[in-house]
Each structure stands twice: as C-alpha cells, then as structure tokens.
Amino acid sequence: MILVTGGAGFIGSNFILDWFSQSDEPVINFDKLTYAGNLNNLSALGQDLRHVFVQGDICDTAHVASLLATHAPRAIVHFAAESHVDRSIHGPADFIATNVNGTFSLLEAARAYWSGLRDADRAAFRFLHVSTDEVYGSLGPxxxxxxxTTPYAPNSPYSASKAASDHLVRAYHHTYGLPVLTTNCSNNYGPYHFPEKLIPLIIANALDGKPLPIYGDGQNMRDWLYVSDHCAAIRRVLVDGRPGETYNIGGWNEKTNLDVVQTLCDILNALAPRADAANYRNQITFVQDRPGHDRRYAIDARKIEQELGWRPAETFESGIRKTVRWYLDNQDWVRDVQSGAYLKWVEKNYGNRQHNERKA
Incomplete structure (x- = not known):
C-alpha cells in the first residue's frame, strides 16, 4: 500500500480516484481536513476497503510514525500543503508551519521508518514530494x-515555503540516502478545485451574476495542466523516477489570465447562457493587482517525457471544457464548499481592491 498526505484536497483526491481507476493497491489517506480538505471529493469510493482515511497533521511526527509502523507502506506521496498565494500574503505563518515544518516532520518519520526496513524493502521505498513551478520565480516574456536546473527565486510566502520544503527533501536524500523524488508542476485545474482559485472562482461568480475579478491588466501568464494528466505523471515518476531527481510536470499550455477568463465566458455562453442572453464577458472586472504577482510561469517538461515517456493527454481546450462541464453538473458540491468562512475570505481578498478602468 501507499501513504498519501493531503488526500482530501484538490490534487490529492483526484490522485486517489485516479489511482483506484488504475490499481487495486490500498491507500492510506492522511489529511488534516483544513478548509480545503473535503472528504466529499472521495464520495465515489463509498465504503471501498482499499481507501483508509486517517485524520491527522503531518506536523505530528509520532502520529505519522505510528501509521508507518502499522501499515508499512512502500511509498509516501506527499501532497499536503497550504497552496494559495493570496492566503499566504494575508497569513504566512500557516504556510511555514505546514509546508516547511510539516514536511520536515514527515521526512523525519519517513527516515526512521525507512532505516528500519529490510534491504529489499529499503531499496524499493520511495518518498515522492509534490511541489510547484512557483519556486523558480517569474519569467520575462x-x-x-x-x-x-533553473535556480530557485521564490517571490511569495507560499512559493518560499515550498522552496524550503524542496530543499529539505533534497537534503534528506544527499545526507541520509532517503530515496526521494520531487515533482514541480504548473497550474492545475479540473474537478474538485476549491473555488478560491481562478478557474472555479470565475465559473462560480459567472453563474451567480457576480463580477469576474482579474488582477492588474490580466496579462499574467501561466502554464495550465489538467489534474488527471498531473496524476498520471506522478504515477509514472513513482514507478520509474530516479531517486534524488526532480521532474517538471507541465501542460504545454501557456495562457494569460485574461485569455483563461474569456475562454471560460465563451464556454459558459454556449453551455449555460444567461437568462437575459447577455455575454458573460460583460462581468469581467479588472482589480488592483496583488503584491509581488509573478508575471509569467512556463514549464519545460521534456525531461519527464524523454526519461519516463509521459506527456499530457489533454489540450487546454479539451481540459477546460471538461472542467466547466463538471462544475455545471456538480453545483451541489460547489454550494457545499461555499461556506460562510469561504465567502468572508473572498470579501477580504477582493472586496477592498480598487477597480481599474480596463475593458476585456
């Protein structure tokens, strides 16, 4: 079996669902269930005995050590992290606690467990750390x-905390020999994405007739990766990745934020037109940019393709249409996660931002 941390979050839950579509190997799902952790993401598993959920904190080394001793997993896949840049700007302490201290605690438990394994099991064990392209900083056009091999240059508390965790993972390999693998992915999108991030936020606001907020001039560019493609890449790295190596995972889909929002509006115009027949693009509103907003990210994913044979199956056009369709078909899920606390957060982050006089 494998141990997955953060398996009730967006990417973690997609990974577990994807895992069971490919394998019968059991999964221990270890998640603290913070605001973004949602067991409803995994409701399709029902009472599936292959999925064992344990609520807990990766900072609790003793709890993790007990899980490892009890279940003896052959691998740890580490998703658990605070991951929202805007939240890291308002409250960086949580990001240091989870992403840095939590990863350290997990590594300590994993090292002690791995050191006590028999030779064959020690050789087969893997610790796969899921990270982000944001650790590399911002690119020019x-x-x-x-x-x-790009030098690290993180620019937000979130990306700095992930960079620190990447360095800890690397150090545990080079110092102790722990067989680690690190993946740095681009912006994920798809089902079960918590609606504070750009794509689900825009879909939700559009359907509710609310403004569609875009930071600055909307020309910040990201590479977009459909979440099921990311899950497939992680499986490949877990099977054949070389211990100590890093693999960048990207979608080969660079888009500006404005392009993404306009594409979402166009798909919604076709699939869920407004009652008044107005164009969803009319709801686009440019707002004051966030501090330290990186201008461009782009991933060169040739290494994972050349070494492991992985390449994304979805284009942005196919993946984004699937994503919109999923949100339209799962409005109950959206309403369930849009709690009072979530709505207060949206107001805190966007409510006081000065609107810019720009046209979409």
Whole structure:
C-alpha cells in the first residue's frame, strides 16, 4: 500500500480516484481536513476497503510514525500543503508551519521508518514530494521555460515555503540516502478545485451574476495542466523516477489570465447562457493587482517525457471544457464548499481592491 498526505484536497483526491481507476493497491489517506480538505471529493469510493482515511497533521511526527509502523507502506506521496498565494500574503505563518515544518516532520518519520526496513524493502521505498513551478520565480516574456536546473527565486510566502520544503527533501536524500523524488508542476485545474482559485472562482461568480475579478491588466501568464494528466505523471515518476531527481510536470499550455477568463465566458455562453442572453464577458472586472504577482510561469517538461515517456493527454481546450462541464453538473458540491468562512475570505481578498478602468 501507499501513504498519501493531503488526500482530501484538490490534487490529492483526484490522485486517489485516479489511482483506484488504475490499481487495486490500498491507500492510506492522511489529511488534516483544513478548509480545503473535503472528504466529499472521495464520495465515489463509498465504503471501498482499499481507501483508509486517517485524520491527522503531518506536523505530528509520532502520529505519522505510528501509521508507518502499522501499515508499512512502500511509498509516501506527499501532497499536503497550504497552496494559495493570496492566503499566504494575508497569513504566512500557516504556510511555514505546514509546508516547511510539516514536511520536515514527515521526512523525519519517513527516515526512521525507512532505516528500519529490510534491504529489499529499503531499496524499493520511495518518498515522492509534490511541489510547484512557483519556486523558480517569474519569467520575462522571452525567457526560456523553467527547467529542473533553473535556480530557485521564490517571490511569495507560499512559493518560499515550498522552496524550503524542496530543499529539505533534497537534503534528506544527499545526507541520509532517503530515496526521494520531487515533482514541480504548473497550474492545475479540473474537478474538485476549491473555488478560491481562478478557474472555479470565475465559473462560480459567472453563474451567480457576480463580477469576474482579474488582477492588474490580466496579462499574467501561466502554464495550465489538467489534474488527471498531473496524476498520471506522478504515477509514472513513482514507478520509474530516479531517486534524488526532480521532474517538471507541465501542460504545454501557456495562457494569460485574461485569455483563461474569456475562454471560460465563451464556454459558459454556449453551455449555460444567461437568462437575459447577455455575454458573460460583460462581468469581467479588472482589480488592483496583488503584491509581488509573478508575471509569467512556463514549464519545460521534456525531461519527464524523454526519461519516463509521459506527456499530457489533454489540450487546454479539451481540459477546460471538461472542467466547466463538471462544475455545471456538480453545483451541489460547489454550494457545499461555499461556506460562510469561504465567502468572508473572498470579501477580504477582493472586496477592498480598487477597480481599474480596463475593458476585456
């Protein structure tokens, strides 16, 4: 079996669902169930005995050690993290606690467990750390995409905390020999994405007739990766990745934020037109940019393709249409996660931002 941390979050829950579509190997799902952790994401598993959920904190080394001793997993896949840049700007302490201290605690438990395994099991064990392209900083318009050798230059508390965790994972391999793997992915999108992030936020606001907020001039550019493609890549790295190596995972889909929002509006115009027949693009509103907003991310994913044979199956056009369709078909899920606390957060982050006089 494998141990998955953060398995009730967006990417973690997609990974577990994807895992069971490919394998019968059991999963221990260890999640603290913070605001973004949602067991409803995994309701399709019902009482599936292959899925064992344990609520807990990765900072609790003793709890993790007990799980490892009891279940003896052959691998740890580490998703658990605070991951929203805007939240890291308002409250960086949680990001240091979870992403840095939590990863350290997990590594300590994993090292002690791995050290006590028999030779064959020690050789087969893997610790896969899921990270982000944001650790590399910001690119200019003509800069080459991020490669695994790109120097780190994080610009937000979130990306700095993930960079620190990446360095800890690397150090545990080079110092102790722990067989680690690190993946740095681009912006994920798809089902079960918590609606504070750009794509689900825009879909929800559009359907509710609310403004569609875009930071600055909307020209910040990201590489977009459909979440099921990311899950497939992680499975490949877990099977054949070389211990100590880093693999960048990208979608080969660079889009500006404005392009993404306009595409969402166009799909919604076709699939869920407004009652008054107005164009959803009319709801686009440009707002004051967030501090330290990186201008461009781009991933060079040739290493994972050349070494492990992985390449994304979805284009942005196919993946984004699937995503919109999923949100339209799962409005009950959206309403369930839009709690009072979530609505207060949206008001805190967007309510006091000065609106810019721009046209979409």
């Amino acid at each position: 003509d800069d080459a995409p991020f490669r695994e």
